[in-house]
């Protein structure tokens with residue numbers, strides 16, 4: 001995104017004086033650091049700035065959830081998410097949708113079905129429902145684990161999955177209304193971005209981007225949105241991208257297998273801790289030689305990699321090679337599962353805190369771009385395994401980024417036992433974008449990319 005675009009969006013910044021009655025969902029720009037985890041801040045202020053800017057009269061120990069980035073907010077008409085300690089409370093305002101969502105969580109709670117047991121790992125923990133008195137009215141809430149609870153500076157992005165975001169019972173008007181929203185990204189990518197917040201690692205300020213920003217994105221500018229979210233202005237962080245991809249690959253793998261659900265209008269919630277990112281970046285700066293620090297990581301030459309068709313998802317590519325041992329997209333606590341010619345195999349026994357013997361994976365493209373590129377991806381994958389090993393198999397507190405599936409208000413049973421392509425395609429496109437970021441974080445990417453640009457100009 002160019003500076004002028006950022007500036008023009010900044011001009012849309014919302015005045016956060018108490019008498020301002022606009023919801024922050026229209027807000028784009030910087031706000032005070034009103035991190036909900038920062039208990040020293042006044043509750044009243046948090047309630048004014050976030051979640052629709054309408055303070056609600058809440059039960060004691062409850063407050064508006066300041067890390068809510070999308071969905072229905074406290075705005076004078078709708079109720080927003082509230083929180084208490086480590087739990088968030090989602091109000092049931094539409095009876096049918098609410099019952100459907102409760103039904104889904106209850107089904108997960110009681111099921112022994114392997115597919116449901118697997119997806120349970122990717123949804124927030126469910127604590128049942130509770131009645132609360134809000135603004136003098138009795139309201140039923142779904143109680144969930146707050147997925148931002150362990151993060152000091154939670155960066156949160158809501159990505160609504162699917163070209164189609166209405167369910168089979170939607171009215172004609174609802175279908176039209178949904179199809180008109182976030183039109184370009186839904187049509188071209190199968191997902192849209194209704195909102196996100198990011199703590200800038202450079203100054204600790206929180207920036208929020210609402211639905212109006214998301215509705216104007218297209219398949220090119222969506223990359224800018226991700227880079228803003230990932231704090232990439234000082235360079236994309238490889239560990240961050242890898243952690244998010246680890247979750248995304250697992251969700252993708254589940255979505256490829258499952259044949260029993262249709263997830264309409266569900267979201268993937270990407271969360272990470274900017275505090276940990278800052279620490280990680282600082283550590284990197286101490287280890288890396290100074291000249292590497294000055295090399296810009298993101299260059300305009302990324303177009304080829306960012307194409308939705310290329311590269312194919314690494315995990316998808318793996319599934320297509322019957323004669324090779326390849327990453328299946330399935331990670332277990334014992335490490336990634338590889339798919340061989342006959343049966344799934346585990347490529348290596350992971351030991352805690354392994355040492356990387358060689359340097360980071362690199363792309364080498366000397367002659368044919370196509371051939372070497374494919375091989376490069378394969379060999380890079382072996383190196384990713386080392387990183388995955390560190391991320392997945394060691395202490396969980398080393399994880400400071402994850403992805404959860406949320407919002408099951410429009411979940412339906414699958415009628416013909418086939419894939420939920422509407423959900424799957426959105427996830428796969430998202431995975432491809434993050435895989436392109438992973439390649440971009442390869443230390444030798446820029447070097448090789450520059451080499452390639454000399455002889456491959458026509459390819460872009």
Ligand SMILES: Nc1ncnc2c1ncn2[C@@H]1O[C@H](COP(=O)(O)OP(=O)(O)OP(=O)(O)O)[C@@H](O)[C@H]1O
Pocket residue numbers: 067068069070071072073081088090124144145146147148156158267269406407408409
């Ligand atoms: N378990 C959770 N932990 C942390 N934040 C959450 C959690 N669940 C939801 N949120 C926050 O609340 C927002 C809205 O959640 P959700 O999509 O479930 O609500 P909704 O009102 O049904 O949304 P929509 O208007 O898209 O139907 C999310 O974007 C996210 O910021």
Ligand SMILES: O=P(O)(O)O[C@@H]1[C@H](O)[C@H](O)[C@@H](OP(=O)(O)O)[C@H](OP(=O)(O)O)[C@H]1O
Pocket residue numbers: 094097165178181194211265409
């Ligand atoms: O992103 P936007 O522009 O806010 O669009 C809203 C979004 O699609 C919600 O998912 C939807 O709620 P449901 O999922 O409950 O249908 C809501 O419908 P609503 O206006 O009927 O509440 C839409 O307005």
